[in-house]
Amino acid sequence: MIKIAYTLVYYLTNTVDMIQINNLNFGYNKHSPLFKNMSMQLSAGHIYGLLGKNGAGKSSLLKNLAGLVYAQSGTLNVLGFDPKKRQPALLEQICFIPEEFYLPAVKIDSYIKANAPFYKNFDHDYFNDLIKEFDIPVGQKLINMSYGQKKKVIIAFGLATQAKLVIMDEPTNGLDIPSKAQFRKIMASALTEDRCIIISTHQVRDLDNLIDTVIMLDENDIALKASVEEITEKLTFKKVKEIDASIIYAEPSLSGFNAVMPNFHQEDSKLDMELLFNAILAEKNKFKPYFN
Amino acid sequence: MEFRDNKAIYLQIAEYVCEHILLGKWKAEEKVPSVREMAVELEVNPNTVMRTYELLQNKNIINNKRGIGFFIDENAIENVKSFRKVQFMDDELPVLFRNIYLLNIGFDELKSKYETFVKVNFNA
Numbered sequence: 001m002i003k004i005a006y007t008l009v010y011y012l013t014n015t016v017d018m019i020q021i022n023n024l025n026f027g028y029n030k031h032s033p034l035f036k037n038m039s040m041q042l043s044a045g046h047i048y049g050l051l052g053k054n055g056a057g058k059s060s061l062l063k064n065l066a067g068l069v070y071a072q073s074g075t076l077n078v079l080g081f082d083p084k085k086r087q088p089a090l091l092e093q094i095c096f097i098p099e100e101f102y103l104p105a106v107k108i109d110s111y112i113k114a115n116a117p118f119y120k121n122f123d124h125d126y127f128n129d130l131i132k133e134f135d136i137p138v139g140q141k142l143i144n145m146s147y148g149q150k151k152k153v154i155i156a157f158g159l160a161t162q163a164k165l166v167i168m169d170e171p172t173n174g175l176d177i178p179s180k181a182q183f184r185k186i187m188a189s190a191l192t193e194d195r196c197i198i199i200s201t202h203q204v205r206d207l208d209n210l211i212d213t214v215i216m217l218d219e220n221d222i223a224l225k226a227s228v229e230e231i232t233e234k235l236t237f238k239k240v241k242e243i244d245a246s247i248i249y250a251e252p253s254l255s256g257f258n259a260v261m262p263n264f265h266q267e268d269s270k271l272d273m274e275l276l277f278n279a280i281l282a283e284k285n286k287f288k289p290y291f292n
Numbered sequence: 293m294e295f296r297d298n299k300a301i302y303l304q305i306a307e308y309v310c311e312h313i314l315l316g317k318w319k320a321e322e323k324v325p326s327v328r329e330m331a332v333e334l335e336v337n338p339n340t341v342m343r344t345y346e347l348l349q350n351k352n353i354i355n356n357k358r359g360i361g362f363f364i365d366e367n368a369i370e371n372v373k374s375f376r377k378v379q380f381m382d383d384e385l386p387v388l389f390r391n392i393y394l395l396n397i398g399f400d401e402l403k404s405k406y407e408t409f410v411k412v413n414f415n416a
Binding site for chain 1 (some may be wrong): 295297298333340
């Protein structure tokens with residue numbers, strides 16, 4: 001009986017994790033590793049915000065997950081597959097929106113005809129809805145569109161694939177102000193219980209209410225992985241007039257300081273993602289005891 | 293909806309729902325927008341809206357009818373008032389009191405201001 005229960009628990013916890021990264025070592029050359037023994041689990045039903053300085057390895061981590069680059073050692077498990085084998089059964093479940101991309105000199109309908117068949121769940125009606133919502137001129141060749149318009153086409157295509165794993169590298173770059181709001185609405189409706197969405201971004205103000213779990217890369221490893229709920233349970237973000245000893249990190253502002261401190265009084269503050277980012281970079285060791 | 297900086301988003305959404313109830317826009321026994329609809333409208337993560345709805349359920353402001361969705365509780369208005377009153381007394385009143393004390397404002401002056409405010413805004 002106990003054994004059965006244990007097996008069941010094991011099975012459940014294993015199916016909940018969509019992505020398992022174990023002791024990953026990765027670098028573009030042997031002498032400067034980007035990730036050292038990195039481990040992390042990601043599950044469906046979340047929008048993860050991947051943060052890090054330039055060169056911290058955000059895009060490289062995303063490329064590892066999609067099988068676009070290979071690690072030196074360690075294991076990667078994405079939906080039960082090893083992504084570096086690039087099996088079609090996995091690739092049809094991944095939607096990858098890179099920061100830099102190329103679109104050919106064809107119109108949208110030819111593009112769809114050529115690419116949608118790779119994804120057996122491709123939803124043509126949903127794609128057309130998204131194109132309409134994003135206000136894309138359908139008669140124009142993709143190559144003649146602006147960067148922002150192209151980006152909206154590949155976002156629409158990616159979401160219409162109905163992929164279980166949605167990876168987006170800086171998706172709001174190049175989007176105009178109304179498109180950013182449309183993007184947020186589309187992503188809010190795209191999150192389902194069986195979908196895992198990972199978005200890397202520097203534009204945290206564009207996305208901070210969409211992200212439910214923060215992953216921060218720094219110094220070859222994961223400096224923080226915690227849900228917004230967990231972060232605001234342990235820390236409080238607020239404006240203060242003066243610095244005192246309880247404050248872990250603060251930045252001057254017009255009316256005093258924006259500060260991060262332990263959440264002594266169970267306050268429900270709003271997570272300031274930019275402040276958290278700078279705080280972790282500056283005081284990584286002081287935050288470690290709070291998240292383990 | 294414009295979010296403020298000083299309060300958790302899930303609580304601001306709870307205030308938004310409570311406001312709709314107090315203003316009579318959403319009435320007892322009526323269905324509230326689904327988690328997804330609300331997340332899309334407010335451009336927030338659906339898990340955040342779920343947290344709001346769990347809180348409001350605990351306060352007996354909305355009910356979850358399995359398989360159908362969330363509905364306004366029949367005693368929602370009273371329950372919103374007691375929930376909001378606790379929040380007001382704990383969070384907002386101390387700030388107000390501090391300013392009243394610092395600026396040396398008399399209660400008579402406050403009372404007449406309050407009465408004018410009610411007359412102008414609520415026609416009472």
